[in-house]
Amino acid sequence: MSAPLSRRGFMGGAASLSSIPLLSHAAQAEPDSRPQKTPDASDPAQYRPTFFNQEEYLFLCHACERIFPQDENGPGAQALGVPRFIDRQMNTPYGFGDLWYMKPPFQEGPPELGYQLPYSPRDLYRGAITPINTHCLMVHDALFAVLPPEQQDAVLRDMESNRLRFNDIPGATFFEQLRTNTLEGAFSDPAYGGNHGMEGWKMMGFPGARADFMDWINQDGAPYPFGPIGMPPRPDPYSPAFQNDEES
Amino acid sequence: MTDDTSRPARPDVLIIGGGWAGSIMAKELTEAGLNVTMLERGHDHSTAVEGTYPASIDELRGVARKRLFQKLSRTSLTIRNRPDQTALPYRQLAAFLPGEGVGGAGLHWSGCHFRATEDDLRLRSVTAERYGENFIPEDMHLQDYGVSYEELEPFFDKAEKVFGTSGEASSVRGQKTGKGNIFAPDRSDHFPLPPMADTFSASVFRAATTDTGYHPFSMPAANASQPYTNPYGCQMGPCNFCGYCSGYACYLYSKASPNVNILPALRRDRRFTLITEAQVLEIMLDDTRKKATGVRYVDLKTRSEKTLEADLVILSAFQLHNVHLMLVSGIGTPYNPVTRTGTIGRNFTYQTITSSRIWLPEDRFTNQFVGAGGAGVAIDDFNQPSFDRGKAGFIGGSPIWVNQSGLKPIAAAQSSGGKEAPRWGSTYKSAMIDQYRHSFAIDAHGSNMAYRDVYLDLDPTWTNAYGQPMLRMTFTWKDNDIRMNQHVVSHIGEIAQAMGATRTSLNSLQPGQSFDSRVYQTTHLNGGVIMGENPKTSALNRYLQSWDVPNLFVIGSSAFPQGMGYNPTGLVAALAYWSAHHIRRTYLRNPGPMVSA
Ligand SMILES: Cc1cc2nc3c(=O)[nH]c(=O)nc-3n(C[C@H](O)[C@H](O)[C@H](O)COP(=O)(O)OP(=O)(O)OC[C@H]3O[C@@H](n4cnc5c(N)ncnc54)[C@H](O)[C@@H]3O)c2cc1C
Ligand code: SF4
Numbered sequence: 001m002s003a004p005l006s007r008r009g010f011m012g013g014a015a016s017l018s019s020i021p022l023l024s025h026a027a028q029a030e031p032d033s034r035p036q037k038t039p040d041a042s043d044p045a046q047y048r049p050t051f052f053n054q055e056e057y058l059f060l061c062h063a064c065e066r067i068f069p070q071d072e073n074g075p076g077a078q079a080l081g082v083p084r085f086i087d088r089q090m091n092t093p094y095g096f097g098d099l100w101y102m103k104p105p106f107q108e109g110p111p112e113l114g115y116q117l118p119y120s121p122r123d124l125y126r127g128a129i130t131p132i133n134t135h136c137l138m139v140h141d142a143l144f145a146v147l148p149p150e151q152q153d154a155v156l157r158d159m160e161s162n163r164l165r166f167n168d169i170p171g172a173t174f175f176e177q178l179r180t181n182t183l184e185g186a187f188s189d190p191a192y193g194g195n196h197g198m199e200g201w202k203m204m205g206f207p208g209a210r211a212d213f214m215d216w217i218n219q220d221g222a223p224y225p226f227g228p229i230g231m232p233p234r235p236d237p238y239s240p241a242f243q244n245d246e247e248s
Numbered sequence: 249m250t251d252d253t254s255r256p257a258r259p260d261v262l263i264i265g266g267g268w269a270g271s272i273m274a275k276e277l278t279e280a281g282l283n284v285t286m287l288e289r290g291h292d293h294s295t296a297v298e299g300t301y302p303a304s305i306d307e308l309r310g311v312a313r314k315r316l317f318q319k320l321s322r323t324s325l326t327i328r329n330r331p332d333q334t335a336l337p338y339r340q341l342a343a344f345l346p347g348e349g350v351g352g353a354g355l356h357w358s359g360c361h362f363r364a365t366e367d368d369l370r371l372r373s374v375t376a377e378r379y380g381e382n383f384i385p386e387d388m389h390l391q392d393y394g395v396s397y398e399e400l401e402p403f404f405d406k407a408e409k410v411f412g413t414s415g416e417a418s419s420v421r422g423q424k425t426g427k428g429n430i431f432a433p434d435r436s437d438h439f440p441l442p443p444m445a446d447t448f449s450a451s452v453f454r455a456a457t458t459d460t461g462y463h464p465f466s467m468p469a470a471n472a473s474q475p476y477t478n479p480y481g482c483q484m485g486p487c488n489f490c491g492y493c494s495g496y497a498c499y500l501y502s503k504a505s506p507n508v509n510i511l512p513a514l515r516r517d518r519r520f521t522l523i524t525e526a527q528v529l530e531i532m533l534d535d536t537r538k539k540a541t542g543v544r545y546v547d548l549k550t551r552s553e554k555t556l557e558a559d560l561v562i563l564s565a566f567q568l569h570n571v572h573l574m575l576v577s578g579i580g581t582p583y584n585p586v587t588r589t590g591t592i593g594r595n596f597t598y599q600t601i602t603s604s605r606i607w608l609p610e611d612r613f614t615n616q617f618v619g620a621g622g623a624g625v626a627i628d629d630f631n632q633p634s635f636d637r638g639k640a641g642f643i644g645g646s647p648i649w650v651n652q653s654g655l656k657p658i659a660a661a662q663s664s665g666g667k668e669a670p671r672w673g674s675t676y677k678s679a680m681i682d683q684y685r686h687s688f689a690i691d692a693h694g695s696n697m698a699y700r701d702v703y704l705d706l707d708p709t710w711t712n713a714y715g716q717p718m719l720r721m722t723f724t725w726k727d728n729d730i731r732m733n734q735h736v737v738s739h740i741g742e743i744a745q746a747m748g749a750t751r752t753s754l755n756s757l758q759p760g761q762s763f764d765s766r767v768y769q770t771t772h773l774n775g776g777v778i779m780g781e782n783p784k785t786s787a788l789n790r791y792l793q794s795w796d797v798p799n800l801f802v803i804g805s806s807a808f809p810q811g812m813g814y815n816p817t818g819l820v821a822a823l824a825y826w827s828a829h830h831i832r833r834t835y836l837r838n839p840g841p842m843v844s845a
Contacts, residue, residue, distance in 0.1 A: 067672040073681055094313055101324040101339045103710060112764040113327055113336045153673065160671070179672055180662060187657035188308035204684050206617055206657045211305045211490035211499075213618040218448045221612035223685075231302040237309070 044081035044196050051090035051122065052083075055143075056129045060086060062145040064182045066152045074203040075196075077182055085185030085194030086125075088238055095122050117169065121177060128174040131166035132159075189231045201228040249515040249522060259285040259521065262543055262558040264528045264573065265565035266290075267352020268817060269803040269824050271506035271514065272410075273562045275480070276828035278519040280836060285556065287526040287545055289565075290319075290349030293507055298355070299497040307656040311495040316356045318346040322527075323712035325568060329724040329762045331585060331701050337710050337718070343764070344771040345495065346566055350524060351507040353566065353771055354817070358494040358621030358653055359470035359503050361413045362814035363404040363822070365433055366397040367633045371643070371810060379638045385728060389595050389698040390643065391809035394781040394790035397433050400822050403829065405436050407821035408468075411504035412476040412484045414622075415439035415468035429465035431632035441473045444487070444623035449614050449688035453650040454625045456746035462627040467649060468818075469622025470504035480513035491654020493621025503621060525549050529714055531561055531577040531800065540579075540800045546714060559839070560831075563777075563802045564824075570806040571596075571704045571776035572719040580777075580787050580796045585701050585722075591787040591795075592777060593705045595698035597811040598723065598763075599772035600646065600733045602756050604740050606749035607687040614688045616655040624651030630736045631694075631813040642728045646694030646736040646813050648743070660684045667753070690743070692736045692756070696729050696774075696811035704776045723763050730757040772816050774808035779823075789843040791835075792827040798841045801827055 049057045060083045070076030077083070089095050097120025106118045119127060132155070136144045140151055147155070158164045159171035166174065185194030187201065189209070195201060201208050208228030216224055261277050263270045266288035274284045298304065298316065309315050318324075320341055328335035347353030367374050372390040375383060384390050408415075417438045418428030443466035446454060457464040471493065472484040487502035501508050514520045525548035532541045532555065542557035563570050574580060574592045581590035608614065626649035629635060637643060664680035665671035707720035737756035744752040780786025783795040792807055794800040803824045805816040812819070834842055 068677060069674050071674040071677060073674075073677050092313075098321055099314055099319075099340075101320040101337050103337070105709065107334065107336060109334065109336045110329070110762070112329060112762045112766065114342065114765045115339050116336055156672070182672075183661040184308060184312055184658050187661055188312070189306060192308055201657060204657045204660070204681055205613075205615075206684070209302050209305060211301065211488075211492060213489040213491070213615075216615060216618055217445045217489050218451055219615075220451075221448055221608065221614070223613040224615045224618070231306065 042196070044078065044084050047081070047084040047087070049083070049087040051087050051095070052125070055133065056125065057083060057087065058143070058145045059129045059133060060125075062152060063156065063178060064185070066149060066156055067179055067182045068186050075199045077186060079196065080186050080200050081194045081196040082182050082185035085188070085192055086181045088193045089181065089184075090122050090125070091238070096120050097123070115173065117173065119169070121181070124169060124174055124177050128166045128169045135164065135166075191231060191237050198228045198230055249517065249520050259283045259556070259558050261285070261560045261562060262287065262556055263562040263564060264531075264543060265352060265563070265569065266350045266506065266522065267347060267564065267566060268354040268506050269564035269820055270352070270562065271354075271510040272821060272824040273564060273801075273803060273828055274520060275510050275514055276825065276832065277560075277562075278514065278517050280832045281519070282560075283519045283521070285521040285523060285558070287523050287528055287543065287556075288350050289527040289548070290347075290524065292522070292524050293349045293351045293355055293497065295497060295499065295501055295508060299499045301499045304497050304499040305490065305492045307658050310492070311656070312658055314341050314345070316347060316349065316495070316497065317341055318348045321713070323714075323718065325572075325719040325721055326707040326710050327721045327723065327765050329722070331722055335707060335720045335722070338765055342766050343769050344773060345768070346568060346771060350511065350522070351505050354506045355497050356495050357505075357817065360622045360651065360815040361408065361411055361415075361468045361470040361504075362818045363433070364397070364400070364812055364814065364819045365633070368812040368814075369393045369395060369397055369400070374633070375637075375643055383638070384643065387700040388643070388728065389700065389785070389809070391595065391698070391778070391780055391785060393779055393807075393809060394786075395779070395823075395826065400826055401436055403822040403825035404818065406825050407818060409440050410478050410480065410509055411470040411821070412441055412472050412478055412509065413439050413468055413470050413504070414441040414444045414473035416443045416466045418465070427465075429626075429628055430463050431628045432465075439468065441476055444469045444471060444473050444620055446625060447489070447619055447623065447652040449616075449652045450623070450625040450650045452608070452747050453690065453743070456743050457625070457627050460743055460746050462629045462743075464625045464627050467622060467624045467626050467651060469620065471620045471622045472502045478509055480510060482509050482512050484508065487620050489618050489620050489623070489654070491617050491619045491656070494653050527714065528565070528573065529553075529576070529716065531563065531573060531579060533577070533579070533797065537578070538797055540797050559799060561800045563800060564804055567773045567776060567804050567806040568704075568719055570802050570804050574777055574787070574802070575706050575719070576716050579794060579800065582705055583703050585703055588700060589784075591783070591785065593703045594785070594787075595775040595778045595809050596702055596704045596721070596723065597696045597698050597774045597808070599770045599811050600694040600696050600725070600729050600757060601691060601769050602733055602737060603689045603691050604737060604744075604755050605683070605687050605689050605753045606744045606747060607683070607751040608748065609750055610686060613685055614652075616652060616660070616684060616688060619652040619654035621653045622651075623653070624649050626651075630739065640732075640735050642732040642735065643697055644695030644729065644732045644813070646692040646733065648690060648692050648736060648740060650688060650690055652688060655684070657684070690740055692733055692740070693770075693813065693815070694729070694733055694736060695813045697726070698775060698810045699726055702726070725757050725761055725763055727759070730759055730761065733757045770815075772805070772811065774805045774811045774816060777802045777806040778809045779807040780809060783845045789841070791830045791842045792823060793835070793842055795841075795845050799839060801831065803827060
C-alpha cells in the first residue's frame, strides 16, 4: 500500500480497506528470529475480529500501536495481541457496560466527577472510530491507519488533550478508554488474548502467576531471577461456563 | 449455621451486612445465646471458591473488572465537590471500592491494622487543651468519640488476636520493649504474631529514617507472619508476599478476613443464620418511630420483597450504606448544612493520601510485585501527639510509610506517566518499565477533618435498581488538610536523599484541588452516623447505639467523627467489640437507651 487512501476511496467502501497492512512497516521489518512453523492459531495477526468491523479494527490496530509501540524495549500492542484482546473484551459484560452504573439521566459535569456518557465500551468504540477517521480524511486526506506515525500521534494528542470531540464523545474520554484497554491487553494474562507469549510481562520484569515470593521478600536489590509463568490451564475465560461463574 | 429455610421464624437479632462489623457482632451476639440472622446483599464468598489459585490472582478479572467489588449497575451514589454543584453519579468504580458479598470489603482489603490513639479519640479536647479553642476553624466540626483509649484497649487487643495481627509492640503494661512504634500507646499484650519481614524497599526506608533521626517501625499487619490459630479456632497460614491482598481474596488463608477468621466459627453455630442475596431496603419502625421492628428486603434469588422482624437490629452495611439506610428509613434527623442541625450525614470524612515516588540506581531492583497488603515500615513522627501543630498551623497529621503491597503490571502501566511526563508512546514505555523495576512509593496517609459543607444526603434525581434515591456525597479537600499533607510531604525529600534516590517525585495535595472521583485513593470513608456525647451533634451514643432508636446499633467507620491518619478497620473492629460487650453486659439485661439523652 503506497498511496494513502483518498476520501473518495474511503467512501467507496470497505473493500479498499483490506489492502492496508495491519502491521506498520517498522513492525514488519523487525526480523523474526524464532524458527518458522506452520501458521500459529495464537498468532495475533491471524485473528479475525468479531465485534469490530474491518475499518474499526484497522484503526484499533494502529492506534494501540502508537500508544504502546514496538521499540527497543520489546513488542508493541499489535504483536502483543492487544487489538484481539479488546475485540474479545467487547463481548463480555464489561464491553456491554454491565459493570457501570448506567441509569439516566446523563448530564455532563466537571472532569473530577467522572464518566457521564450513556455509552458502554462497545458504544464508545463504535461511536468514536468512524468520526476519527472522518476527521483524518478531512484534515489529512487519509484514514488514521495510513497516516505517518507522527500524524497519528498528533491526532492522538489532540484527543488526549480534549481538543477533538466526536459527536457527543469528548476526545479525552475515548482516548482514556483506548489507553486503558491497550494497557490491559498488554499486561493481562495471555488467556485473554493480549500479552502474547507473555512478552508484556517479560518486558516489565513481572513474573506472572508465580505469586510466591517467600524467598524474595528482600534480596537487597537483586533482580528477581525467574521469568514469568502464565496461569495454569483453566476454562477459556470467554466460554459461557466461565462467564456464568462471574457474579451477575 | 441454619439455612434460609430452616431458620427460626423470628430471630432475636438482625444484622445488615456481612463484613467485618457484621461478622464480629454476629459472633458476639450468638455467644450471648441469641439467634442471629445476617442479611447480606451479595453472594456467599469463601477462600475455597473466590480464593482459589489462579483465579484469585488474575489482575484483569480482579481489580480491572472489579470481581469482588460493589456492583455499581445496581446501586451507586452521586458525587459533587461543592453544595452549589449538581452531583453526578459515580458510574465507574475508581476513587473507592466498596465490597459486596459475604466478607464485604474485608475480603479484599489490604490488612494495615492500626489502633487509634488517645489523641484520635479525643481530638477536639486535646486540640483545645494544647492550642486553645480558637485554633479550631469555625467551619470544622471537630469532635471527640466519647470513648477513651483505655476503655477501648481490651477490644483493640481482642481484634488483633482474632485477626492474627503481625507487629511489634513498643510498650506492654508499662514495659518498654525498645522496638516498635515509640509513639504508640501502651498495650495490655504483645501482638499475636511477630512483625512481617521488610521488603527491600521497606528496609531502605527503615535505614534512611533511622539515619535522619525519625522513628521507623514495622506496620501492624493483619497478614500472618507465621501459622496461627485464633481464639475462635480459625486457622491462618504464613503469608508468602504474593502481592495480591489489596483488591483480591487471599488464596493462602494468610490475610485476615471475616471469611477466614470469624465465619468458619459462626457457620458451625446453630443460632446463626446467613441469608445472602438479600438487599435490605429499609429498617422498619413502629408507630412511635422510636423502636425498630425489623427490616424490609429484596430477596434477589426470587426477586420478591420480604420482611423480617427482630428485637434488635445491627446496621453494619459499610459506612456509605449505613448512612443511606438511616436516611431512607427516616431514622434521626438528616443533617442540614445551612442550619448545621441534624446528624445523619454530618461529619462525612475521608483519608488524605498522596503517593510520592523515588528511584534507585539502575543496579537496584525493587521487585515491586513482591509484597503484602499490611507489611511495611512507617514513621509516626508527623502523626504523634507531641508533633507541634501550633507551629505548623493545622489539625491532624500523617504517618509516612513504604507499604509495598504488590504492584501488578496493569496498575503499574496505567499509573505511569502524567505530571508533564508522557502517558503513552515509546518514551512512556521506557520510563514505565524503569519505574516498575527500580522505583517504589512512599505514602503520606493522613487525617481528614470534618467540615460544615462536607456531608451526605439523598440525591434528588438518581435512583438505585430498587427505585430508592441514591446517596449524595458532597466532598472536597479543605485548606487545613491540604496544608497538613503539604507539610508532611515536604519532609519526604530529605528521606529520599538519605535513601540514595537518583530521582524523586513528590506528590502533595495542591491548594484549591478538588477531590477527583476518577483516581483510586482509599476506601477509608468515615462518618455520617457518628458517635459522641451529645445527640445534637452525634447520631449515636458512645456505645454506637442510636439516640433515636435504642434497639438499633450502627457499626462501622460511619461512627468516626473525623478521619484519622491510620487506616480505619482496627478501630472499626474495636468499636464493634466495645459495642457488643456493652450490649451483652448492659443492654440485653435492660433494653433501652444506655446513655440518657
Ligand atoms: C482495596 C481496599 C483496601 C483496604 N485496605 C485497608 C487496610 O489496609 N486497612 C484498613 O484498616 N482498612 C482497609 N480497607 C477498608 C476496609 O475494607 C473497611 O474498613 C472494612 O472492610 C469495613 O468493614 P465493614 O464491615 O464496615 O464494611 P464491609 O466490609 O464493606 O461490609 C459491609 C457489607 O454490607 C453489605 N451491604 C451493604 N448494603 C447492604 C444492604 N442494603 N443490604 C444487605 N447488605 C448490604 C455489603 O455487601 C458488604 O458485604 C480497605 C478497603 C479496600 C476496598
Ligand atoms: S500477600 Fe500474603 S496475605 Fe496478601 S494475598 Fe498474598 S499470601 Fe495472602
